[in-house]
Amino acid sequence: MNQIKKNNSPTWKVLGLLFLLLVLPVLWVMLNKTGVHYSKKLPIYYDRELDANGDTVYHTIDDFKLVNQNNDTVILSNFDDKLLLVSFFFANCETVCPTMNNYLAQHIYTEFEKDDDVRFISITVDPKNDTPSVLLNYAKQLNAKLPNWSFLTGSKSVIYDMAAYSFKIPGAEDEHNGLFHSNKIVLVDKQKRVRGVFDTGGQKDKRETIDAVRALKLEYKKSK
Numbered sequence: 001m002n003q004i005k006k007n008n009s010p011t012w013k014v015l016g017l018l019f020l021l022l023v024l025p026v027l028w029v030m031l032n033k034t035g036v037h038y039s040k041k042l043p044i045y046y047d048r049e050l051d052a053n054g055d056t057v058y059h060t061i062d063d064f065k066l067v068n069q070n071n072d073t074v075i076l077s078n079f080d081d082k083l084l085l086v087s088f089f090f091a092n093c094e095t096v097c098p099t100m101n102n103y104l105a106q107h108i109y110t111e112f113e114k115d116d117d118v119r120f121i122s123i124t125v126d127p128k129n130d131t132p133s134v135l136l137n138y139a140k141q142l143n144a145k146l147p148n149w150s151f152l153t154g155s156k157s158v159i160y161d162m163a164a165y166s167f168k169i170p171g172a173e174d175e176h177n178g179l180f181h182s183n184k185i186v187l188v189d190k191q192k193r194v195r196g197v198f199d200t201g202g203q204k205d206k207r208e209t210i211d212a213v214r215a216l217k218l219e220y221k222k223s224k
Helices: 012-034 096-112 132-141 156-166 203-223
Strands: 048-050 056-058 065-067 073-075 083-089 118-124 149-152 184-188 194-199
Touching: 065 156, 083 096, 083 203, 096 118, 096 184, 096 203, 118 156, 132 149, 184 203, 194 203
Parallel strands: 083 118, 118 149
Antiparallel strands: 048 056, 065 073, 083 184, 184 194
């Protein structure tokens, strides 16, 4: 009588182990990629007050009129229904600015350059020297393209007021007679409220910034 051959197919334990080793890492990557793991709602920054009806009124970005690297006039409403990542720099800077903008170009912009919900705005604090043509060359060096990444120039007083009082960049309020450095990037939501202020340097900054943008996208998706 022939002996029954043992079944050589993988057992359920082996399949379960394969699931843990292969499938779960893929799910983890997918969750990180979509931002679904970021469940905590982002704060709304800065001063707030109550209106006559008792509703909370939050600090918002003031309107502006500047010029981009293509010499086109740009106003805040051009970015309606967009999430904004805003920074301040100047082209001749040899310390903070190139480090910040290279970081943004390599780590943050590449993550969202094809995302129509997200726009990058870099505003020069040296408008006397940073003409649209200078900004266009600067943008090309970073492989930054419109409409995803705008480099803006204009009136120095307007720009410094924006930095100090709209975006509340540290150091801007005290530097109207000079140039200020900042490595901060400001996240602005579709209601023009500040929802995050991030450093631009290491992996921790990269993770926090990307997570915050995805969390804000998810917030709007859930509200529809």
